[in-house]
Amino acid sequence: MNCREYRELIAAHVDGALSFEESREAQSHIEQCATCCRIFVWETRAQKVIKPRLAIIAPPSGAKERLLDTLEQKGRSREMLRWFSLSPRLAGSFALAMVVVLATILWRNNSQDDLLSVAVDQYRTVLAKGIGSDQKEGQSTPATRLLDLSPWGYRLSANQVKQVDGREERLSLFEGQANDYILAKEIDGVVLPLSSEAMITRAEDRQFVIYSRNGVNLVAWVDNDLLCVLTSKLPNEKLLALAKRIAVRS
Amino acid sequence: MEGTTHLIAQSNLFTFLLKGKKALKQDFEQVAIPHLSYIYTAAFYLTQDEHEAEDLVQETYLRAYRFFHKFESGTNCRAWLLSIQRHLFINRYRHRKKQPEFVDWEKVDREYESFVLDEEHTEKYNPERLFCFRDMDPEVEKALKGLPEEFRTVIILVDIQELNYQEAAKVMKCPVGTVRSRLSRGRRLLQVALRNYALQRGLINK
Secondary structure (H helix, E strand, O other), X not given: OOHHHHHHOHHHHHHOOOOHHHHHHHHHHHHHOHHHXXXXXXXXXXHHHHHHHOOOOOOOOOHHHHHHHHHHHHHHHHHHHHHHHHOHHXXXXXXXXXXXXXXXXXXXXXXXXXXXXXXXHHHHHHHHHOOOOOOOOOOOOOOOOOOOXXXXXXXXXEEEEEEEOOXXXXXXXXXXXOOOEXXXXXXXXXXOOOOOOOEEEEEOOEEEEEEEEOOEEEEEEEEOOEEEEEEEOOOHHHHHHXXXXXXXXX | OHHHHHHHHHHHHHHHHHHHHHHHHHHHHHHOHHHHHHHHHHHHHHHOOHHXXXXXXXXXXXXXXXXXXXXXXXXXXXXXXXXXXXXXXXXXOHHHOOOOOOOOHHHHHHHHHHHHOOHHHHHHOOHHHHOOOOOHXXXXXXXXXXXXXXXXXXXXXXXXXXOOHHHHHHHHOOOHHHHHHHHHHHHHHHHHHHHHHHHHOOOOOO
8 A cells, every 4th residue: 555545545544444454454554654654643633623513503493394394285295296207107097097997987887777777667668568579379488598487486478589789688577476577687798787776685606686666676686697687566575585596596 | 886885995095095194204204304403514515505505405305205115214314315415416506516626636735744744833733723723613614615515525424424434425426435535635625724724813823
């Protein structure tokens, strides 16, 4: 180590911030160089005097309060801005996704409100005007695949198959012994309708939607992508019990 | 009905997040605010103006608050705050410097050795006497402010803020060797400035 090199690290030598090896070299140098040794001694004494005079300066009066106020105000708005500043694209995509999800939820709720109320209206219409023209004379097979209510004492009265919005809709009207009618409907590829006016109950490892309007009751459930709907003036409990029996059989 | 349930769940999540933010704010106040005087001192010496120093401190703390989730608990918070401050200082204030600061090191070393190595001088004016004159404190402040920024910064970080050399190197984004060298030269410059003050005041003879 030469004098030039030593003078570049003299501060670290004075502060004891050299590695063991470096410290050994530095010590060896000042033992051989009187000038550097004098400077080392001077620097050690000078540092003990000057350093305490490099005092911490207190902030101006009220600075802490002003800082806390600023953190309170700007910190809140910056938190929101941070999302957008960190990744505007991500934030924008997220916002768009949220709008889509919300719109989908609202649309879904609205359209499935329609599905349930349509089923109820359909029941009234079918009872008032008849089901349609698909039934052939002597035909005893319901149009519906699963919803055959004959095992439970219901007779097939009429049935119809039609296309609604690109999906096959199968209707079968069953008549009970007490002149009670049940309209059984199956629609392919429709999810379980949800509505703020409907109840949901769980049984036989699936969900059943229970809906009522103007004295007409409805129970719906999904079986392998097939939406099954029973609509009748029978009480909800009887319809639900029947629906559960059908679900178990399937 | 399920759609409504989803919306309720989302609002509960936001409520939870708000509670989390409050705890974060309290944590920040406990961990970072106690270093305010140190951060202000560094800002004061960097900007050399009381008002700009306070602005720099506010910006430093705002940025620290924004990125507090990145601060590793248990590490040196003051070093972290000083690192943020230096970054802000370089970006916002440093461009105001009109010309590069040039130091005539030959002249500085000559003056330095004249009072450190002169036996007759040092017998009369040893460090304890040379740097302990009455009313010296404002002159120490003035001398530090007068140093070129790179030397001023390293003295602020190591001698005032008491960071170790590795921490100072991290704040300054330079090798430890550079910290050592700048500190050695910075202290030398400071002593020359203080000694010149003592000469001007007639407190010592040349």
